[in-house]
């Protein structure tokens with residue numbers, strides 16, 4: 001991959017695929033555990049048509065790649081998320097929208113941004129929801145066929161936008177989400193959907209500037225919002241220019257809000273400037289005085305735009321190559337004293353962390369963090385199984401020329417411990433131009449995969465993955 005290429009995200013392991021296919025009875029090296037019954041699915045940006053203007057990794061239409069596992073056998077399929085924007089461009093036979101690196105056409109009757117639903121997938125109420133990083137509407141996907149069911153309105157109860165990275169509370173079955181709008185106040189809002197599938201709470205927040213909000217965390221009783229000093233320039237947005245600046249002299253703000261509050265009782269904490277794409281988890285504990293302390297783990301980036309600290313040039317082009325240096329951190333927010341603190345747990349860069357989702361919102365021990373390769377863009381050459389109590393990590397390397405994705409934890413059928421289960425990811429072999437799904441025993445990741453499912457096509461390097469169990 002050339003760092004000078006403006007088409008870097010259309011090349012090498014990012015190169016889109018242009019056919020929709022279904023393949024049964026895939027070849028397996030090793031043995032797929034019989035207790036695995038469901039699908040490993042990943043959401044990838046994959047432009048339907050040749051992009052107009054500059055293309056960024058964040059721009060492509062959402063395409064889901066899925067590996068169905070049942071009784072030790074595997075099948076593969078890929079399908080586009082049939083968003084309204086996808087349909088409009090399909091009908092036009094060409095790209096209508098330009099990506100985020102290009103100016104906004106203020107005279108266009110179309111929305112400024114195309115909701116591609118290309119970012120995340122979450123299992124909720126027997127469906128998969130495909131969501132978008134810039135906050136749009138969730139699209140419901142059949143977890144077996146990967147066909148789009150339609151825009152998910154939660155029985156017409158959803159009246160606000162809905163961003164990637166909602167969280168399911170495994171205890172209550174609620175879906176906690178956030179959304180944002182870079183163009184007008186309130187820039188940030190949150191919400192809760194009951195396990196029956198209706199919006200039960202909404203909250204909103206007046207922030208100074210529209211941040212690049214990307215994730216939240218939940219504990220048993222609280223939602224943690226991240227208002228970090230990497231902002232869209234609101235004036236420039238009005239002029240049709242997407243400029244992003246990182247303000248290293250401004251604090252990172254963390255809002256801890258009772259889950260069903262409307263925002264009024266959100267308690268804000270400040271720490272030194274940083275950016276966080278992804279959290280791992282959060283939980284509550286008590287200090288010696290009986291105050292509630294919310295503890296959150298995440299991958300923290302000290303400076304997300306390191307090349308432009310002293311530049312007056314627009315920063316967006318520097319966002320082009322995501323060269324991130326995120327490290328594992330623990331944050332503590334004391335609701336009684338109002339104090340916040342942070343500490344670094346490891347010094348190896350990782351991103352796209354996952355944990356055992358059955359313990360989301362509760363104190364847990366392990367996370368599975370893809371390891372950042374020494375490349376011009378964000379790519380993963382292995383993963384680390386972290387013991388968050390000690391900060392010690394067990395490294396797994398994929399080997400030369402092999403690039404992984406998000407490492408999803410899938411529990412055993414009757415788990416006896418937190419790490420009783422499997423870790424899975426898609427792997428791409430650059431030289432062979434082929435992909436596979438690798439399945440590790442989560443207790444013994446250093447032993448190598450228990451199964452390699454060979455996929456008769458290349459799956460591009462993409463965004464977030466999920467396990468969709470057969471119910």
Ligand SMILES: [Fe+2]
Pocket residue numbers: 119164165214277278464
């Ligand atoms: Fe993300």
